[in-house]
Amino acid sequence: MKIVIADDHAVVRSGFSMILNFQEDMEVIGTAADGLEAYTVTAKCRPDILIMDLSMPPGESGLIATGKIKEDFPDTKILILTMHDDEDYLFHVLKNGASGYVLKNSPDEELLLAIRTIYSGGTYIHPKMATSLVREFIKKDKSIQSEDPLEQLSKRELEILPLIAKGYGNKEIAEMLYVSVKTVEAHKAKIMEKLNLKSRPELVEYALRKKLLDF
Structure with missing residues (x-):
């Protein structure tokens, strides 16, 4: 060397x-x-x-x-x-x-x-320094995870998202969750806004990427 x-x-x-x-x-x-x-x-x-x-x-x-x-x-x-x-x-x-x-x-x-x-x-x-490096990596990893838009969704929105991705209509989802169609529509709008999605195909792609279809 x-x-x-x-x-x-x-x-x-x-x-x-x-x-x-x-x-x-x-x-x-x-x-x-x-x-x-x-x-x-x-x-x-x-x-x-x-x-x-x-x-x-x-x-x-x-x-x-x-x-x-x-x-x-x-x-x-x-x-x-x-x-x-x-x-x-x-x-x-x-x-x-x-x-x-x-x-x-x-x-x-x-x-x-x-x-x-x-x-x-x-x-x-x-x-001694390796310990600091691992600690910083864990801290940054948690920070990255906390920035995931998925974590902004409410429990109800997390229920509705995979159902929309699977192709269920607003009325079907409303019947499944015992809520009104307007409530489903409102949640759907918030989901699209929080995840910065513009269309159902984008939502399906997002759900597939996040492995939410079996949620």
């Missing part, structure tokens, strides 16, 4: 280079002191793995460089190595193409595991 290390501290670059070069399957082929230099070295060396620090003052930060490098050199996998155990940093760099996130205070074995994991096509997240 050909590796480039980007960190603003020379002692950190030297220390990690010694650890990685000691491995039979790893070789450090370049180093950089900030994001801009990391881009230049990546363009020149085309490493398999780029180990990137997030904060590298006064030069360009790893946050900015990650997106640029991943866009222009997609074959280079980026492993973030940082002191920041902040989930906002984690989400940002993952969205910008990073394949892994490891804290600097992690043992050497974890760094080596992370490198080998992302080299083989996987994603590695420090266990």
Whole structure:
């Protein structure tokens, strides 16, 4: 594995280079002191793995460089190595193409595991940060579900929707549910409005997609 290390501290670059070069399957082929230099070295060396620090003052930060490098050199996998155990940093760099996130205070074995994991096509997240990632995923999933227009329908509207989709007329539905035809018509209008549907075919298609015909 050909590796480039980007960190603003020379002692950190030297220390990690010694650890990685000691491995039979790893070789450090370049180093950089900030994001801009990391881009230049990546363009020149085309490493398999780029180990990137997030904060590298006064030069360009790893946050900015990650997106640029991943866009222009997609074959280079980026492993973030940082002191920041902040989930906002984690989400940002993952969205910008990073394949892994490891804290600097992690043992050497974890760094080596992370490198080998992302080299083989996987994603590695420090266990402490992985918990935050899962928690955020669950929160976003619930948010997406709550935005489903189907949840805006009342219990009665949920009863009427599949009946309309199955082809029953207003009078038939009224008799089934022991309500007036006008009530059915009013509910039907509200269903169409809430689901932003314009015609019965659209309603049937929606019901099929949501698996409501057996409701």
